[in-house]
Amino acid sequence: MGRLESQYLSQSISRIKFLPVNFHEIKTEIRYLTTEEGGRNTGVYSGYRGQFYYDGYDYDGFQYFPELQDNEMVELGTTVKALVRFPQERWDEIHSNQIKVGMEFEIHEGAKVVGRGIVKSI
Numbered sequence: 001m002g003r004l005e006s007q008y009l010s011q012s013i014s015r016i017k018f019l020p021v022n023f024h025e026i027k028t029e030i031r032y033l034t035t036e037e038g039g040r041n042t043g044v045y046s047g048y049r050g051q052f053y054y055d056g057y058d059y060d061g062f063q064y065f066p067e068l069q070d071n072e073m074v075e076l077g078t079t080v081k082a083l084v085r086f087p088q089e090r091w092d093e094i095h096s097n098q099i100k101v102g103m104e105f106e107i108h109e110g111a112k113v114v115g116r117g118i119v120k121s122i
Contacts, residue, residue, distance in 0.1 A: 023062075024091035026099060030063065030107060030117035031079040039114045043073040050107040050114055052084060055098060058108055061086055082117070 033039025044050070046068065052061030061084040065074060074080050086095055099119055107115030 022088035023085040024088050024095070025083050025085045026119055027121035028082050028084050028105075028117045028119050029079055030082045030115050032074055032076050032107070032115040033113065034077040037077075038112065039076055040109070043075050045073055046070060050109055052086075053106040053108045053113075054103065059086065059090065059095070063107075081120075 032044060035041055044063070046064045048063045049060060050063065051058035053059075064083045064085065065072075065080055066083060067081055068074065099122060101119055101122060103119045105117050105119065106113050107117065
């Protein structure tokens with residue numbers, strides 16, 4: 001490994017230490033739009049990171065599906081119970097004062113709406 005690769009690897013490993021490990025999780029129900037409705041071409045799996053959109057802004061929100069097996073895909077057009085995880089720091093700074101039970105939201109991929117949901121529990 002050359003000096004530049006070694007330096008890059010060292011910097012990358014240093015950054016990993018500072019990734020957020022604490023999350024705040026909310027319970028939601030999400031319906032992922034079908035391709036005909038303008039949604040994705042394929043379903044999603046646990047760990048999907050479509051943008052959680054509300055009040056005019058997109059936020060990172062990792063989506064997990066507790067009622068599905070790890071390798072089971074969410075079929076487009078179905079409504080599924082989902083846990084959405086936000087980094088704890090972002091939850092404390094932004095979302096804790098904004099996200100409310102019963103609030104509707106969208107899931108985005110760039111400017112494209114790929115899902116719609118409702119917050120069930122915070």
